Amino acid sequence: MSNPQTAPLSSPATTSVPTRTSALRRFARNPRLRKFMRHRLAMAGLVTIIVLTLACFIGPYLLPYDELYIDLRARFSPPLTGAHIFGTDPLGRDIAARLFSAGQISLTVGFLAMVLSTLIGTAIGLVAGYFGGWSRVGLMRVTDAFLSFPSIFLMLTLAAFLRPSPTMITLIIAVTSWMEVARIVEAEVRGQAGRDFTIAARMIGAPHWWIMFREILPNIMGPIIVAATLTVARAILLEAYISFLGYGIQPPLPSWGNMLNNAQQYLDSAPWLAIVPGVAITLAVTSFNFIGDGLRDALDARSVN
Amino acid sequence: MSDPILSVRNLTIRFKGDGRETQVVHGVDFDIHPGETLALVGESGSGKSVTSFALMRLLPEAPRCRIDGQIRMGGTDLLALTEPQMAAYRGPRIAMIFQEPLTSLNPVHRVGDQIAEAIRFHRKMDRTAIRARVLELLRMVGIPDPERRMMAYPHEMSGGMRQRVVIAMALALEPELLIADEPTTALDVTVQAQILDLLRDLQKRTGMAMLFITHDFGVVAEIAERVMVMYSGRIVEEGSLGAVLERPRMPYTSGLLASVPRFEDAGQSKGPLGTIEGFVPSPDKLPAGCSFHPRCPQFRPGLCDQRMPELLPHGRPAHPVRCLRAPDLSLVPEVPA
Amino acid sequence: MKPLIDCIDLKQHYPIRHGLLGRQSLAVKAVDGVNLQIQRGEVVGLVGESGSGKSTLGRTLMMMEKPTSGSVIYDGKDIAGLTHAGLHPYRRRMQMVFQDPFSSLNPRMTVEDSLTMPLRFHAPELSAAQRRDEAAETLERVGLSRSAFERFPHEFSGGQRQRIGIARALMVKPEFIVADEPVSALDVSVQAQVLNLFSSIRQTLGLTLLFVTHDLAVVGHIADRVAVMYLGQIMEIAPTRALFTAPAHPYTETLLSAAPQPKAGPRRARIAMRGEPPSPLNPPSGCVFRTRCAHALPECAQERPALRPAPAGRGASHFTACLRDDLSLTPAVTETPSPRIRTPV
Secondary structure, eight states, X not given: OOOOOOSOOOOSSOBOOOOOOOHHHHHHTOHHHHHHHHOHHHHXXXXXXXXXXXXXXXXXXXXXXXXXXOOGGGTTOOTTBTTBTTOBOTTOOBHHHHHHHHHHXXXXXXXXXXXXXXXXXXXXXXXXXXXXXXXXXXXXXXXXXXXXXXXXXXXXXXXXXXXXXXXXXXXXXXXXXXXXXXHHHHHHHHHHHTSHHHHHHHHHTOOHHHIIIIIIGXXXXXXXXXXXXXXXXXXXXXXXXXXXTTSSSOTTSOOHHHHHHHHGGGTTTOTHHXXXXXXXXXXXXXXXXXXXXXXXXXXXXXXXX | OOOXXXXXXXXXXXXXXXXXXXXXXXXXXXXXXXXXXXXXXXXXXXXXXXXXXXXXXXXXXXXXXXEXXXXXXXXXXXXXXXXXXHHHHBTXXXXXXXXXXXXXXXXXXXXXXXXXXXXXXXXXXXXXXXXXXXXXXXXXXXXXXXHHHTTOOXXXXXXXXXXXXXXXXHHTTOOSEEEEESTTTTSOHHHHHHHHHHHHHHHHHHOOEEEEEESOHHHXXXXXXXXXEEETTEEEEEEEHHHHHHSOOSHHHHHHHHTSOOGGGTTSXXXXXXXXXXXXXXXXXXXXXXXXXXXXXXXXXXXXXXXXXXXXXXXXXXXXXXXXXXXXXXXXXXXXX | OOOSEEEEEEEEEEEEEETTTTEEEEEEEEEEEEEEEEOTTOEXXXXXXXXXXXXXXXXXXXXXXXXXXXXXXXXXXXXXXXXXXHHHHHHTTEEEEOSOTTTSSOTXXXXXXXXXXXXXXXXXXXXXXXXXXXXXXXXXXXXXXXXXXXXXXXXXXHHHHHHHHHHHHHTTOXXXXXXXXXXXXXXXXXXXXXXXXXXXXXXXXXXXXXXXXXXXXXXXXXXSEEEXXXXXXXXXXXXXXXXXXXXXXXXXXXXXXXXXXXXXXXXXXXXXXXXXXXOTTSOOSSSXXXXXXXXXXXXXXTSOOOOXXXXXXXXXXXXXXXXXXXXXXXXXXXXXXXXXXXXOO
16 A cells, blocks of 8 residues: 655665754654644643633732632622622632632642652553563552542541641542553553563563663553543542542632532522632633543554554 | 456546645556456555555545546446445455455454355345355355354454455455455465465456456466556556566566565575665655656666656567666566576 | 584473363463574574464574473573573573564664663663764664664664664674564565675674574575474474475475465466364374375374484485475476576666
């Protein structure tokens, strides 16, 4: 079939090779990047996340109120009252200010939980997939055990016994959400371990750590990145969940979850108390999911060449 | 000579993608006559498989792919047919077999049922008649114990047996033309030999014509009477088996032939094999003039890089050759002293 | 002369777990009692069809997998029982070239990294610059220029990638290379380029080569001696010319007659093989080829024939695993040379 040869003509003595281009231009012309940029929802998600992150981390400096300032005269102001763009809460605190500083905590917890769980999952998946045999059986059974245990109960139990600081919540979420990544990595590693270049490295006498980290890992970054992106979305949701139930981030520190918790008794009289953090959670979670979808399509080896 | 069973005129195929149009087949003409085997030889990227897919109308639809020219079969231009009309041609008139028999068989159905399906789709026949026909076909392609084998699933068979099933399926409706796209490339040599014998034998019995696509001149010599050599989407040499294999006139053909190690020289040091330097150019970056000139040992500057040569008769016996230097070159076989 | 490699009754069996308790009951005998000597500087071709165990034999010689039993004497020392660490010094002396140029190079590594990597583990005393110089020199030896260094495998054609694969194998300056179907994924004209490259490096570097392939013509071109495998066993082993002109085993005769030759004119008579390939789980008793052999006798089922000197004055280094010495088998070529196509200058 017409299988266009990408490289130019060769001569026996020295074969000419494709002309060099700068790394930046090569990156800009990267078909995967271009494919990602063509994915509308993923790009919308990326823009949303950037805007949301900027708002959370820069917004508080631009607002006239800070998140702890109590103005009892302005209690339950609906959105767009004076300078309170999202209104105020039962204590007259500015919701926009609270939303943004809550976002700092929620996004940070989500992001750090993703980093940790991805590290745990990748390490377990790499070892299980590469060494196989009993290490695989053992590690993957542990993974299955974690998966089969309803993680929300595990989380609530842990949260009930441990002092729920943001650090602790991050750790708890990470410990209960690495399994997906571990399974993906294990399957990918097993596929790569049988390929000739891995065998060639073994034949050369390269040590195991080299083969795992230098030969195999770079080839499975795609699926790991996709899984990691989706894990952020899940971690944000989990944090909101346990904080909503009161076991997560404790007031007065705001988080999107505990803002919802505070809002539930005023759903009739002041619905914006719930709607504003609810929309923030939804936006963040769907955006990360869309980015994950876009990355999955763009990084799929079968879709590019 | 009898009327051709299939005439291809000025067949041109372009693919569109990423805002670019790439022409992969450039004005190909050929005829296939009843009962003959025509081999289409080329390396990967020559356009040989695309050409065969075009004959079956198996290429993607209009915006992604544009096919121009004519493919005439018995007064009808296949390119002008609607898809349902074309479907009536596939099977009873033209059939095709592929390199990897596993991909043409559905793994979840028994092979007998799959052959029956191919018949039922085109002919109104009752169950017992179809079953009898399936058995007859399996026997015809040399499958031992057909009553038992028709109940087997594809994965229960060896590669050679599967390819026999695929051939039985292709021949179920007695097509006038069989297109075989590298049907033996994935098989072991001994199995390949059996399949080639089978195809030759079936052709003798049914009188069908065959277009045999391959990259292997050895297989060509086994099966074909006439050979077309394709390079970068064009036919560059065409002629009888003897003319092309023994007295090639196009430097590409002779280069390919020289690069094949021969049994005669086995174990005797005859020095390095002949090679064609470089490789087939990408279809969107064809060189000016003759597409082969950058690799050609006979390249003459100012001539070969100026215009594309026509396909004109040269040599003895005279046969169409696409080379500007054909008149003044003699690529005669060398008889060692 | 003492051979560089001497494998003695080498077996590589893969157990198949059966039943609920996973008891081993059957095994695929991929390599089943192979004796093969390879002399220093020699090119041995190993031919066979799929399932013959030729690739497994090559990989077992490389100690990619521990053999089930038997020994591989490498330069006087049995390496079959060595540990990962014990094998390390031998890894530098023997290397492998793979079939698929698309999978044998790490797609995320530049050519430079792929080539200098072996030296990290085998010549740690070299500086990065020295490693790079070595790599450039080797790259030139296989016909590529240093400008290939920063590129990734996908930027090269199949033939170029195979050259890079060969260069990687050469980086540690091995004395022995196993090439597993190194040209079968390549286009005809590119195949010839790579075969010529093998011939030239073999000559200039004095390499010992085991060339594993299904293609008899390729073996005829490159090998000094050819071993023919069927169902895990060697059927015949002979100097190349002798194998083509006077085959002594019916399987060799069948293989030779089946290989298509690019020649017009009358077709050679084909020796048909009877029946269907036997299951590798349950090979025939006695001679494994007897169920497909046109010359099989009842006694062929009795006992597995060992390799023995071929009959009828075929020369001292010609061995066959066939009981019968009364056969007159059809050669692939007779001694008269044939015309070749010449490309005029």
